[in-house]
Amino acid sequence: MNAPIDLLSDTRQVTVTVNGKQQSLEVEGRTTLADMLRQECRTPGVRVGCEHGVCGSCTILFDGEPMRACLMLAVQADGHEIKTIESMADGDKLHAIQEAFSEEHGLQCGFCTAGIILSVSELLERCPQPSDEQIYEVLGGHLCRCTGYQQILQSVRLAADMLVDK
Ligand code: FES
Ligand code: FES
Structure with missing residues (x-):
């Protein structure tokens, strides 16, 4: 033990x-952990x-679970797996959730968007066709000062449909 x-x-x-690296x-x-990811791991998203x-x-996704990286120390990540927004696109090809946010105008300044997309990805993984209440529950953990949330809700609905149709 340390x-x-x-x-x-x-x-x-x-x-x-x-x-993955x-x-x-x-x-x-x-x-x-947030500072380590931004400054040492080159994941400014x-x-x-x-x-x-x-x-x-x-x-971020910490062993697959959405977590606030500002509330954790970097040393707590030892031996764990982290995913950031940089893991979502495949080269130039956006992930379906990113495409849906783009199509439904689910972002404006984009500051909140990476965190929301990661939380939504976990939601759609465990619940591919979530109810509006389930979506609101996830969005309730994210502050967006730009969009008014309606477009984000529509983006999540579209993302769910796109992923189910895949
Ligand atoms: S910066 Fe971590 S919750 Fe706001
Ligand atoms: S898009 Fe600007 S804070 Fe959400």
């Missing part, structure tokens, strides 16, 4: 799989907004 960590002065080796990194104990777990913009 010794207790001094958040201010200790550094630790962290081995983490980000978007295993990496070993030296991080300070106080580094948040992890957006940092409120930095205290409210807005949802920093959402």
